[in-house]
Amino acid sequence: MYKDPKAVGDAPVNETPYQNEEADDVQSNVDSEEYFDDNESQTIEIHIPDQIRNFLSNFQRHVRENNAYELHQIYESQFNRLTDRFYAKQSWPDPIYVGSILNDDGIFLTLYRELYYRHIYARLNPTVEDRFHSYENYCDLFNYILNSEGPVDLDLPNQWLWDIVDEFIYQFQAFCTYRNQYKRKHEAELYLLKENPQMWSCYSVLNVLYSLIQKSNITEQLLVAKNGGDLVAAAGDYGSRPTYKMLGYFSIIGLLRVHCLLGDYTMALKMMDNIEMNSKAIYTRVTACYVTTYYYVGFAYMMMRRYADAIRTFSHILVFVSRTKQYHSRAYHYQMLTKTSAKMYALLALCVSLCPTRLDENIHNHLREKYGEQQHKMHRGGEEALRTFEDLFLYACPKFITPSQFQATVFLSEARYQILIPTLRSYLKMYSAMGMEKLAAFLEIEDVQHLRHQMLLFKLRSRQKKWVEGTLLEGEYAPSSDLDFYLRQDMIHIAESKVGRRYADWFIRNINKLDDIMVNLQNSKAASPPRKMGEPGTYVYYLVLIPPGYAVLQ
Template sequence: MSAFQQGMAPIRAMEDDSDVEEEALVADYQEQVQYGQDDDLDGLDQAALAQAADDLQARLLQAAQPLDYQATLEAKFSSYDNYCSLFHYILNSEGPVDLEPPSYYWAWDVIDEFIYQFNTFSTYRARIARQGNNEEEAQLLKENPNTWGCYSVLNVLYSLIQKSQIQEQLQATKRGEDAALVAGPYGSKALYKMLGYFSIIGLLRVHCLLGDFSLALKTLDDIELNKKAMFARVMAAHFTTYYYVGFSYMMMRRYADALRMFSHILIYVSRTKNFQKNAQYDNINKKSDQMLALIAICVAFQPTRLDDTIHTALREKYGEQLLKLQRGGPESLPVFEELFRTACPKFISPVPPNFDAPESNIDPIEHHLSIFMEEVKTNMFNPTIKSYLRLYTTMDLKKLAGFLDVKPEELRSILFVNKQRNKQIRWNEGALLEGEWVNTSDLDYALQGDLIHISEAKMGRKLVDWYLRNLSRTYA
């Protein structure tokens, strides 16, 4: 294993998983190290563990420091080795490590930077494999498929959660019991408790990056989304949590819940305004713009009354695009694609790319975009259909098909799909995957042969009232 470097990396602003600008990285991080071929977390010998114990304090501080965006491939390999060594020592020492962490801010920074480097390395490796024009780096990456591997990263996060007994502690707190009774020797230490807690947020993020949105939400079963939660004390963690929860809801077609999550954090940011004009403030603004783009997408799928603050910001930033989305039709497709690319996470593949066949490597972002656009195409006539249906109480299917210039049977399929899409699960409390089925539209219809019977959907009005009541409920 390579020796751990003591040089300090430049301070990077709050992690922006979708768009980290190079301008936010203020200096070069030079690492002249050698890295070994053993990338297995469990392959460290006792000498390495002993060496790790000597400079643990310095290494804990260093783990939270960002690696330069333009760092060499050798530096990225070395950073992975250093994280493996550090986490192996913390998790596999004889008994808990007796060391107080600097703060819970530090604990978040460690997990945040760990996942950020995993994300950027995976993206870089996939790009080298697809381009196929850098044989030297491609060969090096091919020979080290486990470096920053998905399994290793998930293993660290799950191990920290398990070792700290953090889920059991959170469950005990929910029941009104003393969490210390179930913490165990590791969970009673602040180092393990904090790393375990933020590993749960890390799992939310990693599973979302891998495209498993239901599992991403499942990881938060034991964390309550309210101002008393530990993640709410760290603005970057707060922002990250709501972004990934909201995005996961959106990809699961739960647009009311996605709108609630995005709106909550944006309103919270607008009300606090306690950031200094620095790189972190700039990145929060960029992330806010991404959330506004996602809100525009959700509102296009499910027209909803928004808070005045959100509505004003949305009109200022994406007013023209929003009008095109609300009109629907084929003209809206490029706008949906543009906003999705702007606001989605940098998805990654769970397996290493195939360097021998570059053409076989699919860009994960393009993959998820194609899935999303299939949903868009299914719903693109919905605004136009609703505009016609509002004018009638009964309408002939063939007549409406003529207005839309589609075949009657194709329109029948569209109507069935849209009616099914109007039924969504709405979260109120408890686990994020739970909820009650509601009608999310203010318009309902039924097909009887070739006749469409139209009526006002009472649940649509109720949903709007619920949304307005609960918009800031988590901070009431």
């Protein structure tokens, strides 16, 4: 799909093919160190605790031996533990110094730098120098992976590979925000930024992600996985290695995110063309990736006015998160999960206000608990409703690269059109037919013509494109409201669709519950002395068969 002779697979990563010409001159020779006061040579005398020294040399050895298991340990636990103990408030030892004591300037040092800068971004305040160096380090890393002779032997854990792609995009976004804050910068800083337009440019970031996709043949692999065929042949030399395959896959998700950050929601969803969203998808292997995927897919749907699809997407992942919360004990993962799901609840509140929908019961309760007040305000209409829409949107939207206020303005114009609809709905719900004049009087609308417009608008907005099958962009127009109407001149005829009682669902759940209890009972019977029928604790469970809420069910 991304077969393109000029594409980057063969060119060094920081040479971007489609940069405009002025930029080309400066970027061929990126060496930002010239621009900085080079005081690194003076910092040679750094005190490094023995534990850190051992950790670093172990780390180096395992990279050389490509020991996947040990690298997993180093990444998932040791690095974080040592960070908390020694480097909670300062950066890890300078990579130049580490390189000199371990006599290394290869891939180990590149990986160490990746962790070093990531730590600075997460806990400290990165300087312009850090930002440039980190960018160059990513270029080194991706050049090593993409442009070595043949595929490289490097088996990093999936979580790390995801974090690399994720962090790369995060730092890109952070840089764009930083570059736009003119006021707080010194002249020297502004000069550096002006002289180095290639640093974290959109083109170079897209270039990296598309190159990883291309090199790994991930598109072909996904197609074969879906339609059948020779997986090995499709994967090729590079794509058959897990590191390449996963980097390619994560780059697709990465592009979903980058396109959203740029306000290009169709392209964002288009990236997912070959990924089937089901429980077997590869993104489920790394929870952070799973949640990120759904957040951005849901967000893109919301911006495309496909609220029903957005609601379905957010609900799916929020149910997943609430069920698995207790298993995500590691601090920074847990934080990310909590933060993203809080945002998704806010987005869900927006979508449900624009498109009233029946939600999963747990999600519904949680949403009411968290955003009940806001939902009420949005329902009531008026300026306060719009302010609430805006607050929730700005809180829950991704950190855009394109100006976020503008994205909010366009989205809010949607909310503005629909501001009268909840009130309109609540009146229509009470009648099966009523005249336009009468409704106008209820709504205190003086001009009946205005109400005629509102009715057409309501009709239009209660039809949405909804996904049925195929790629995420596909869909069929379907009613999204349980309340519908038609007009015969100025007479409104209203019809409501109701969801019938779900008896079968109730019985299936309770039969299953009973079966589980019976199995447990039998197991405990086998373990303990037999108990006679009729003793308390046995037949009590049979009572479960009579639905306690049977009267309610009727």
